[in-house]
Amino acid sequence: MILRFTVNRKSVELETEPDCRVVDILREDLGLFGTKEGCGSGECGACTVLVDGEPRLSCLMLAAQLQGREVTTIEGLGTADSPHPIQSAMALHGGVQCGFCTPGMALTAAEFLTRQPAPDRLAIREALAGNFCRCTGYQKIVDAVQEASLVMAGNDRKKKP
Amino acid sequence: MKPSSPRRAGPKQPLEIGRSVPRIDGLAKAVGAERYAVDEHPENLLWAGVKRAGAAHARILAVDTARAEALPGVFKILTRKDVPGTNRQGIVHKDQPVLAGSVVRYPGDPLALVLAETKDALARALDLIETRLEPLPAVFDPDQALKPGAPLVHEGRPKGNLLLGSTITTGQGRAALKDCPARIRAEFSVPAQRHGFLETENGVARQDESGLIHLTVSTQAPFRDRFEIGHALGLDPMRIRVVAPFLGGGFGGKDGSTVQCLLALAALHADGQPVKMVWGREESFQAGYTRHAARMRYELGAGLDGTLMALSCRLTLDTGAYAHLGGEVLALAVEHAAGPYRIPNVHIEGRAVYTNNPVAGAMRGFGVAQVAYAMERMMDLLAARLEIDPLELRRNNALHRGDRNACGVTLTGSTGMVDCLTAVADHPLWLSRKQWTAQTPRFKRRGVGLAAVHNAMGYGRGLADSAIARVELTERGTIRVFSGVTDMGQGNATAYAQIAGQILGQDDSMIDVVQPDTFQSLPSGSSAAGRTTYTFGKALITACETLRAKLFARAALMLMLEGPDDLAMVSGAVRHLPTARDLPLPVLARMFTEADRTAIAEAFMPVAKDNLTSGKEFRIGFPHLLFAHAAHAAFVEVDELTGQVEVEHYLAATEAGRVINPQSFDQQVQGAVAQGLGYALSEDMKFQEGRVRADSLATYVMPTSLDVPDIVSLPCQVEEPSGPFGLKGVGEVGMNGPLPAVANALASCGIDVRHAPLTPERVLEALAGKKPRRKQ
Ligand code: FES
Ligand code: FES
Numbered sequence: 001m002i003l004r005f006t007v008n009r010k011s012v013e014l015e016t017e018p019d020c021r022v023v024d025i026l027r028e029d030l031g032l033f034g035t036k037e038g039c040g041s042g043e044c045g046a047c048t049v050l051v052d053g054e055p056r057l058s059c060l061m062l063a064a065q066l067q068g069r070e071v072t073t074i075e076g077l078g079t080a081d082s083p084h085p086i087q088s089a090m091a092l093h094g095g096v097q098c099g100f101c102t103p104g105m106a107l108t109a110a111e112f113l114t115r116q117p118a119p120d121r122l123a124i125r126e127a128l129a130g131n132f133c134r135c136t137g138y139q140k141i142v143d144a145v146q147e148a149s150l151v152m153a154g155n156d157r158k159k160k161p
Numbered sequence: 162m163k164p165s166s167p168r169r170a171g172p173k174q175p176l177e178i179g180r181s182v183p184r185i186d187g188l189a190k191a192v193g194a195e196r197y198a199v200d201e202h203p204e205n206l207l208w209a210g211v212k213r214a215g216a217a218h219a220r221i222l223a224v225d226t227a228r229a230e231a232l233p234g235v236f237k238i239l240t241r242k243d244v245p246g247t248n249r250q251g252i253v254h255k256d257q258p259v260l261a262g263s264v265v266r267y268p269g270d271p272l273a274l275v276l277a278e279t280k281d282a283l284a285r286a287l288d289l290i291e292t293r294l295e296p297l298p299a300v301f302d303p304d305q306a307l308k309p310g311a312p313l314v315h316e317g318r319p320k321g322n323l324l325l326g327s328t329i330t331t332g333q334g335r336a337a338l339k340d341c342p343a344r345i346r347a348e349f350s351v352p353a354q355r356h357g358f359l360e361t362e363n364g365v366a367r368q369d370e371s372g373l374i375h376l377t378v379s380t381q382a383p384f385r386d387r388f389e390i391g392h393a394l395g396l397d398p399m400r401i402r403v404v405a406p407f408l409g410g411g412f413g414g415k416d417g418s419t420v421q422c423l424l425a426l427a428a429l430h431a432d433g434q435p436v437k438m439v440w441g442r443e444e445s446f447q448a449g450y451t452r453h454a455a456r457m458r459y460e461l462g463a464g465l466d467g468t469l470m471a472l473s474c475r476l477t478l479d480t481g482a483y484a485h486l487g488g489e490v491l492a493l494a495v496e497h498a499a500g501p502y503r504i505p506n507v508h509i510e511g512r513a514v515y516t517n518n519p520v521a522g523a524m525r526g527f528g529v530a531q532v533a534y535a536m537e538r539m540m541d542l543l544a545a546r547l548e549i550d551p552l553e554l555r556r557n558n559a560l561h562r563g564d565r566n567a568c569g570v571t572l573t574g575s576t577g578m579v580d581c582l583t584a585v586a587d588h589p590l591w592l593s594r595k596q597w598t599a600q601t602p603r604f605k606r607r608g609v610g611l612a613a614v615h616n617a618m619g620y621g622r623g624l625a626d627s628a629i630a631r632v633e634l635t636e637r638g639t640i641r642v643f644s645g646v647t648d649m650g651q652g653n654a655t656a657y658a659q660i661a662g663q664i665l666g667q668d669d670s671m672i673d674v675v676q677p678d679t680f681q682s683l684p685s686g687s688s689a690a691g692r693t694t695y696t697f698g699k700a701l702i703t704a705c706e707t708l709r710a711k712l713f714a715r716a717a718l719m720l721m722l723e724g725p726d727d728l729a730m731v732s733g734a735v736r737h738l739p740t741a742r743d744l745p746l747p748v749l750a751r752m753f754t755e756a757d758r759t760a761i762a763e764a765f766m767p768v769a770k771d772n773l774t775s776g777k778e779f780r781i782g783f784p785h786l787l788f789a790h791a792a793h794a795a796f797v798e799v800d801e802l803t804g805q806v807e808v809e810h811y812l813a814a815t816e817a818g819r820v821i822n823p824q825s826f827d828q829q830v831q832g833a834v835a836q837g838l839g840y841a842l843s844e845d846m847k848f849q850e851g852r853v854r855a856d857s858l859a860t861y862v863m864p865t866s867l868d869v870p871d872i873v874s875l876p877c878q879v880e881e882p883s884g885p886f887g888l889k890g891v892g893e894v895g896m897n898g899p900l901p902a903v904a905n906a907l908a909s910c911g912i913d914v915r916h917a918p919l920t921p922e923r924v925l926e927a928l929a930g931k932k933p934r935r936k937q
Contacts, residue, residue, distance in 0.1 A: 024280075033200035034193020036409070038359040039442045043858035046359050074193030083192055091187030094824045097832060098650025099190025100359040100409030106191060125866040132858065134357045134410050135650045136828060137835030138866040 005066045007032070008076025018064035022056075023047045025063060026073060034074035034103045038132065045131030048104035049073050055108050074103035077110055085155070086110045086148040095144035097135035105131045109145045117156075118149055175732060176662025176669055178886045181824040184655040185669060186407060186648070197409050198379040201365040203435040207236050208283045209427040210438065212273040212290045213448060214265040217517040217851035218299035218312065221263055221292070224272050229289035234282030237430050238290070239274040244426060246395025250418045252385070253781060254324075254484035256315060257520070259393050259422040265294060266314055267482035267517050268851050269448035276427055276436060301851060303479045303514035304456070314482055314515035322515040324480050325488035327778035329495055329509040331569050337471035337506030341462025345542045349459070349535040351900070351917045352845040353479070354452035355445075356524055357836075357863050358649075360409020362419035362449055363439040366428035374428050377404045381416040381647055382687035383677045389418050390425045401425065405677040411649030412836070413523030414450050416689045417485055446856035450522035451846060453478040453490055453513070457498075457535040461542075467549045469558045471506040472499050472567065476532060478521070480513045482851075485522040487513040492783040493617060494528035495776070499567030500536035501578045501615040501790060502558040507567045517851045523689060525833065526896035529616050530840065534917060537612040537901030541908055551905070555613045555792075556582045568776065570769045574787040575889065577816030577879040581792035582613060584814035584875045591794055591812060598910070606799045606912070607809075610905025613792050614897035617785035618890045619692040619766040624781045626692055626766035628685035630700035632661060632708050634758045638733075638747030640665055640708075642674045642701065645685025646693045651892050652825035656694045657701055659821060660885065664705035665712075666730030671746070683761065691789060691890025692766060694821070698885035699764035707760035715752045716744045767883050787881065789817040789889050793834070793898030797906040801928060804921030806842055808868075808903065813895060814875040819887030823876065826891055830874040833895025839864045841900040845918050 004013045007030060014029055023040075026032045026049065038046035040059045047058040050072040078084035086109050089095065096102050105128065112119070112127040119127070124145045125138070133141060176182060189195040212224075226238040241248065241262025248262070249255040261270045273290050277283035298312040305311055306322040314322055338344060364378030374396070380386055383403040391398030408415060420438045427436040440448065455478050462471040476494050480487030495511040526533075544551040559578040565571050585591050594609040601607040620626040631643040642661050648654040654674040661672050675681060685697050713725035716735040720742060722728075727738050734743040750758065769786040776783050796810035813830050820826045843862035847854035855861035880887035900917055907914060912927045 027200075028202060031202075032193075033196065033202070036197075036359065037199075038361075038409075039858045041442065041857060041859070044359060078192055080188055080192050080194060083188065087188070087191040090191040092183050094183065094187075094828050096184065096187040096190045097652065097828055098358070098360070098408060098410045099186065099195060100197065100650075102190050103193045121871070128866040130865075132357075132359065132863060132865065134359055134412070134836065134863065135832045137831035137833075137872060138869050139831045139871050140824075140828060142866070142871075 001064065003063050003067060005068060006070040008072060016063045018062065020063040021059060022061040022063065022066055023058040026058060032073045032075055036100050036103055038100065045108065046101055046104045048107045048131065050107055050111055053111065055111050074107060077107060084110055085151040086113065086145065089144040089148040089151065093144040093147050094140035095136060101131060101133040105133065105141060113149055113152060117153060121146065173668040173670065173732065175666045176659045176672065178659055178663045178821050182655060182659060182822055183824065184652050185658050185674060186654060195407055197360055198377050198406055199360055199363045199439060201377045203365065206435045206437050207276045207278060207431055208280050209424065209436045210275050210283045210287055211271040211423060212275065212287050213268065214261065214270040214272055214294065215268050216265050216294050216296060217268055218297040219265040219294035220297060221261060221265060221272065222295055223293040225291040226273055229275065229286040232282060232286050232289060234278045235286045236276040236278060238286065239426060239430060243430065244394065246393055248393060250389055250393045250422050251484055252417050252486055253488060255392065257483040259426060267519055269519055271423065274423055274427060276431060299517040299851065301516050301518055301848065303477050303516055306514050306516050314517060324484050324513045324515055325491055325778060326512040327495060327776055329507060329568050329775045331567065332506030334506060335473040335508035338460060338462045338473055341470045342465045343543065343547055344460065344462045345539055345546060346460045347539060347542060347915060349457045349538060349915050351455050351531050351534060353454040353521060353848065354524060354840050354844050355846055355861060356412040356414030358410025358412060358414060361440045361442060361445040362415065364420045364424050365435055365437045366424035367435040368428045368431065368433060373400050373402060374425050375402045376421065376424055377406065378421055379408050379415055380405050380421065381411045381649055381689055383647065383679050384645065384684040385687060386418065386421045387679055390422050393422045394425055403679045405647045407676060408647055408649035411688065412525045413527065413689060415649065416523045416687055417450060419449060442858060443856045446853045446861065447519060450485060451519055452524040453480060453521040453528065453531065455531040457532060459535050459539050461539045463543055465547060467547050467554045467557060469502055469504045472504050473508040474498055476511040478513045479516050479518055481516060481518045481520040483520045485520050487521060489782040490523065490528040492779040494532050496568055496617060496784055497529040497615065498532045498536060501560050501613055503560055503564050504567045518848050519853060525836065525893050526616065527893065530897045530900065533612065533614045533897040534900045534904065538904055541905045551611050552582060552586055559613065568784050569773050570771050570784045570786065574883060575818055575879040575881040577877050578613060578615065578790045580877040580879060581790050581814040581816050584877050585792045585794050585812050588812055588875065590810055590873065597796060604801045606801060606910040608797055608906040608910035610795050610902045610909055611792065612898040612901035612905065614894060615788040615790045616691060616894040616897060618695060618787045618789060619785060621782040621785045622768045626686060626696055627763055628697040628700045629683035629761060629763040630697055630704040631683050631759060631761050632701065632704045634708060634712065634746065634750050634753065636750055638745065638750040640667055640672045642672065643682040644674050644697065645677055645682040646697050647677050647688040649688055651693065651829060653693045655825060656698060656821050660698055660701050661705050664702065665709055666732065668732060671733060691893045695884055695888065695890055696764055696766050700762050702885050703762035703764065704760045707762060711760065712749060715749055719744055719752060787889055789891060789894040791815045791894045791898055793902040795899065795902035795906045797903055799907065799910065799912060799924060804924035804928065806907065806919060806924060808838060808870050811870050811872045812875065813872055813898065814877055815891060815894060816877040816879050817891035817894065818881035818884045818889035819878050820876050821886060821888050826876060827874045829891045830895045831872045834872050834899055835864050835869045837896045837899030838869055841903040841917065841919055843918050843920065
């Protein structure tokens with residue numbers, strides 16, 4: 001099939017099998033290696049991307065489900081030059097160790113913060129419960145999400161004085 | 162150029178020891194730019210995969226690849242006959258085949274290696290390979306495996322299924338028990354645990370025109386890999402290049418050959434095409450390494466005042482089908498069996514036993530996590546018997562510097578066990594524990610439990626624990642550290658940048674750390690045993706000092722001084738203090754020839770010198786001289802109706818010498834505690850006839866963000882005189898506390914479970930008053 005969709009605000013068109021997994025399309029066809037695969041069966045959350053703004057497990061999605069939609073991967077959330085607040089916060093506050101869970105974690109958190117801009121720690125923990133991290137013990141990730149929420153609230157205030 | 166990053170917000174300051182620095186790789190990882198081994202995806206690659214035996218013990222009659230070979234997209238299929246060299250891999254004992262040809266010893270044994278053009282073709286070819294296996298009697302229980310007449314996992318060994326056994330005796334040994342006024346006896350067991358790193362075992366390999374084999378692998382030991390591959394496949398190790406990017410976790414599970422030999426073999430047959438192998442999660446569970454399951458029988462004797470007098474114990478480790486690091490893990494189990502205590506008379510018997518189960522090996526807390534559970538439960542049982550406060554019992558018996566430990570080694574290094582216990586004892590959470598338990602809700606129980614643990618650092622006696630650091634002034638005038646030991650997530654790369662920054666006075670924009678590449682960095686051992694930052698760091702200090710001396714000498718020439726005195730390293734330059742003249746590093750760099758811009762130095766870890774009478778069977782890795790220490794307190798709430806255990810609060814006081822980076826230190830402590838809580842409460846690989854039953858992240862239950870509380874990390878800094886800037890390794894010790902601390906917390910509210918993990922079923926069973934039952 002010819003698959004057309006948007007990834008990180010760029011339109012893409014590629015020839016693929018309809019049952020090709022989205023995680024493979026992103027990584028192998030588009031070279032977006034920031035999306036990680038940890039289990040391939042929907043349990044770890046490492047492969048999370050945003051599809052039309054919603055967190056989705058790209059290892060469970062097939063090409064055909066992507067037709068006409070808008071995908072944001074970790075590369076589209078922010079870059080080293082202009083990172084998203086959650087990406088800076090993860091790096092600054094120790095939310096990253098091996099970093100393999102980080103892209104999925106960051107996307108999950110980023111979307112969560114748009115829905116709940118001032119969450120408490122328990123709410124953050126609940127939001128992240130679908131993303132495994134084997135390195136950090138989660139605490140510093142929760143710290144990072146809290147910090148990011150403060151930064152984002154500050155940015156908002158700056159925008160509308 | 163490096164991007165502007167959040168860690169560079171604010172005025173630049175040189176990287177320093179002792180200050181929290183966000184890890185140098187943090188932002189690249191957070192924006193998805195860091196490239197792991199699994200992100201290597203060269204053009205034209207072939208996918209490699211392995212057909213696994215599925216049977217626990219069998220004679221291989223035939224491996225028929227004809228139908229699979231006929232499949233379009235299949236490039237080649239290799240079996241035992243295609244393997245050159247010894248076909249034997251293994252770190253110490255080389256008993257594991259690259260491809261099995263005559264006998265299957267566990268279900269994960271590889272029988273054929275498929276190279277295919279697509280993942281699909283690979284999967285279909287693996288299905289089409291037919292094997293004819295004649296079942297042999299198998300053995301899955303280490304005690305059974307030692308009985309006369311048990312099926313032999315490896316034929317022709319004088320000791321049958323016993324891989325290694327040893328007994329440590331000091332003082333009067335077991336005989337001393339009969340003179341002890343208080344004696345406690347109990348038995349414990351722990352299951353196999355999986356590392357659960359998120360990036361599964363993987364790599365890419367290619368043979369170039371000159372015959373050189375290039376590998377990029379998720380590995381903890383790139384330098385050793387070369388030799389392991391070379392030995393197994395009969396290749397000159399120097400014709401093998403191993404590159405090890407940042408790992409997506411390791412924890413010991415990537416210490417040893419997983420994909421390495423298979424990939425090199427595939428590369429030999431791929432006509433120059435790159436070959437990629439990535440294990441699926443299920444394969445990782447079945448064919449990767451596990452933590453050793455163990456059975457432990459303990460008897461502890463003390464005076465009525467609680468002074469420990471004698472310990473006798475027997476440890477049986479299930480090492481699985483191949484030796485891997487079984488003997489070495491046993492050595493640490495034996496060495497730590499008596500806990501961080503002064504016990505004048507011990508008799509510690511340890512056995513590592515072959516079975517037809519998955520292969521056990523290194524995992525954070527290498528043999529120690531197991532025995533810490535048993536010994537720390539024993540301490541609480543003794544405290545209860547003697548009606549002594551568990552913390553005081555531990556404090557009164559704790560090892561101090563200058564003491565001889567239970568194996569007879571004099572502790573000449575920093576020994577902060579008491580400091581850790583005191584940090585817990587003084588913490589407000591601990592002080593208010595009685596109020597906390599007094600407020601227990603209905604149908605719940607609350608308990609608080611303690612564990613005092615230690616963990617050896619380094620390889621121990623019998624194997625030089627050394628590292629060679631290389632640091633370079635680049636042509637551009639920046640500082641580059643060539644790391645020889647991988648960063649699997651523990652943050653050693655950042656520590657190296659800090660060490661270089663401290664000595665050379667530079668901020669992070671001037672320093673980069675190159676991840677290991679056997680062609681660029683120098684042999685520095687494995688990323689393991691809590692030795693990474695210690696050993697490489699020591700070498701790096703000398704290398705950086707050498708480089709600094711060179712910089713000063715050249716600067717003296719350029720500034721026309723009489724000698725290199727009165728110079729200082731400042732940001733981006735060398736400064737002559739009396740004249741306030743700065744020589745920028747890029748300018749200075751031009752004074753050096755390429756060969757001269759580099760400084761290299763090596764370091765060794767000190768070893769114990771005591772002349773021990775027992776433990777001679779451990780030729781490698783016994784005993785150790787340096788230990789990290791920790792005291793943990795777990796505050797748990799149990800639901801009496803469901804048996805569910807919630808950890809509400811957690812205190813972790815840790816002594817690992819001086820803290821080089823408080824943020825990394827806390828990360829290591831919190832991460833280890835989380836992994837330890839998984840071990841305590843839910844993780845169990847559940848073997849059945851050698852097969853892993855819990856082989857997915859759905860059935861193998863690792864802690865999520867909702868299962869781990871915030872962990873209070875209390876650093877207890879005791880300078881380690883032999884360490885770089887006074888540090889020791891912090892990575893492992895935190896793993897050893899959670900299981901005993903949680904078990905003791907449960908016991909403190911009347912729930913005595915002797916077999917881990919402490920699942921709701923076992924808790925309910927204990928609540929119903931049934932006798933603790935042995936694990937199936
Ligand atoms: S890889 Fe998709 S959830 Fe684990
Ligand atoms: S940082 Fe390693 S899995 Fe989260």
